[in-house]
Amino acid sequence: MTxxxxxxxxxxxxxxxxxxxxxxxxxxxxxxxxxxNGRGKSTLMGCIAGTFEPTKGEITRARGLRIGHVAQHVAGEQLQQTLYEFVLAALPPEQADFEGWCVDVVLGDLQVPYELQHKLLSELSGGWQRTALLAAAWVVEPDVLLLDEPTNHLDLHRIGLLQDWLAALPRDTPVVITSHDRAFLDATTNRTLFLRAERSRVFQLPFSKARIALDEADEADERRFANDLNKASQLRKQAAKLKNIGINSGSDLLITKTKQLNDRAAKIEAAAKPAHQDRSAGDIRLTNSGTHAKSLITLDDVEVTTPDGRTLYTTGKKWISQGDRIVLLGTNGTGKTQLVKMIHQALLGAQSPVKCAPSVVYGYSDQQLSQLNDADTPMLAVAGQFDVGDQRARGLLAGAGVNIQMQDTKIAGLSGGQKARLAMLILRLQQPNFYLLDEPTNHLDIEGQEALEAELIAHGASCLLVSHDRSFIRNTGNRFWWIDRKRLVEVDDPEAFLADEIAMG
Structure with a gap:
């Protein structure tokens, strides 16, 4: 039923x-x-929900249809409500008076701890705010559910819980999900819409299979376009020959035939559609300077502690060598970011038990992209730090998905995706031989994630990275360190850890 x-x-x-x-x-x-990023996913969600007016076309909804729309952010004034109050306020006033128990049921299904339910939203993490938005949309029992980036700010445990929650929804409830998490899309969807400026495509497949089908369709389009142009070229060559013969012989029939051939060629050229090219969101290309050091980073039974000095785990003897792409695995709170910070401080020259080879040139990016100064402009961040010249800087920024209109505005005004791509561009220009990356795919779209994966692998980059993105972990890592029971242990692959985290959900 439509x-x-x-x-x-x-x-x-x-x-x-x-x-x-x-x-x-x-x-x-x-x-x-x-x-x-920036290609209309949230706008289309708004059109479907009825909160955004399209430029053309129409949307027909079944009579009385209730749509639950989970946006990406809580509105500013709502941050002063508790999580419970926020969800209760989603109910019509008459229903809220007598059926507040519905809120308890939904929050229970989403496993929201009681102590968090009565905290102000402004005091909660982005992940819990996202859960509050989901609860508020679901408590009204919608017929259709729209989820805009539901996994942003969630750790693997909460992503697993969300997957289970979606799987437990009534089977006939339609759901539309925007997400840059490829593994999540594979686990939760059965159709995929690739939204494009022209000729958007829909496949009756989850993401990974649909992506293969999309590539095949684009390749077929490319072959068809080349064939069409070749046909038109052949017709024009025939027309040119006939024209010469017609002029020399004075044949009106051949002149007419020439016009017909040229008209046919023009129609073929006008109808020919070039293959889709969607690279204007920006390519990420990393480079790395050389080093002869065998071991870039050495951890000799380093003790990793909380900021107040409590021991989280010890590393044992570990080395990061050239070409190692090490993924640091561990549940939230076990100290992944603490180790990253310790290595970063050692690279900065601070006194540290972490040993760094003198030839290490590092590139660093953390979850908050703190290496970017929000008061700077993208132009200042690039041309002011690197000897590339203004014209080259503008070209680099455009290639990284920061368009000309945004290049002289404050970095604070960029979208999360634009900031992430700017951070990756600055990493590239630093030409490091070692990358220290804490959640580098936060806010990067799928195209950007795939480009980053490909570049890290193609350049034989050495890196230590932390990520909650299962596809990125699997595709990028060639060594895996797991924080397990207060020890840092090396494992052959991440699958046992990922299975544990998702099962906990």
Whole structure:
């Protein structure tokens, strides 16, 4: 049964975000909505929810349809409500008076601890705020659920819980999910919409299989386009020959035939569609300077502690050598970021039990992208730090997905995705031989994640990284350190850890 029908929908905000989009949403659909950052995913969600007016086209919704829309952020004034009050306020006033127990049921299903339910939203993490938004949308028992980046700020445990919660929803409840978490999309969706400025594509497959089908379809388009242009070229060559013969012989028939051939060629050229190219969101290219050091970083039974001095674990004897892409695994609170910070301080020259080779040139990026100064502009961050010249700096920024209009505005005004790409560009320009990366894929779209993976591998980069993204962990790491029972142990692969974390959900 069709609940929502989207017909020839388009939104233009300066440039077209998407055009001529046609899609049906039926009972049982679990649709993954995929696009680069800033390409209209949240805008399309707003159109479906009825909070944003499209430029063209129409959306038909079943009579009386209730839509639950989980946005990415809690509105500023709502941050002064407790989590419980925020969810209760989602109910109609008459229902809130007599059916407040619904809130308790939903918060119980989402495993929100009682002590957090009565804290102000402003005091809670981004992950718990995201859970509050989900609870508020679900408590009204919607017929359709729209989830905009639901895994942002969630650790693997909470992602596993969310996957289980979605799997337990009534099977006929349709869900639309925007996410950059490829493993999450694979686990929760059965259809995939690749949203594009032109010719968006829908596949009856979860993300990974749909991505293969998309690549095949794009390759077929490329072959078709080349064939069409070749046909047109051949026709024009025939026309040129006939024209010469016709002129020399004075044959009106051949002149007419020449015109017909040229008209056919023009029609083929006009109808030919080039293959989709979606690289304008910015490429990430990393480079690394050389080093002859065998061991870049040495940990000789280093004790990792909390800021107040409590021991979290000891490392044993560990080395990071050239070409090692080490993923640091551990549940939240076990001290992954503490080790990253210890290594960073040692690289800065602080007195430390961590030993660094003198030839190490490091690149560092943390979860908050603290290496960026929000008061700077992207131009100042690049041209002011590196000897590249203004014109080259603008080209580099455009290639990293920071368009010309944003290059002279404050970094504070950039989107999360633009900040992440700017941080990766600055890493590239530093030309490190060792990368220290704490959640580098936060806010990076799927295209950006894949580019970062490919570059780390292609350049034989050495790195220590922390990530909650299962696909990124699997694709990038070639060594794995697991913080397990107050020891740092090396394991062959991350699968046991990932299975444990998701099962805990």
């Amino acid at each position: 609940l929502i029908h989207i017909n020839a929908l388009g939104v233009t905000l300066g440039d077209p975000l998407f055009t001529d989009l046609t899609l049906t949403l039926s009972k049982g659909d679990r649709i993954g909505l995929v696009a680069a």
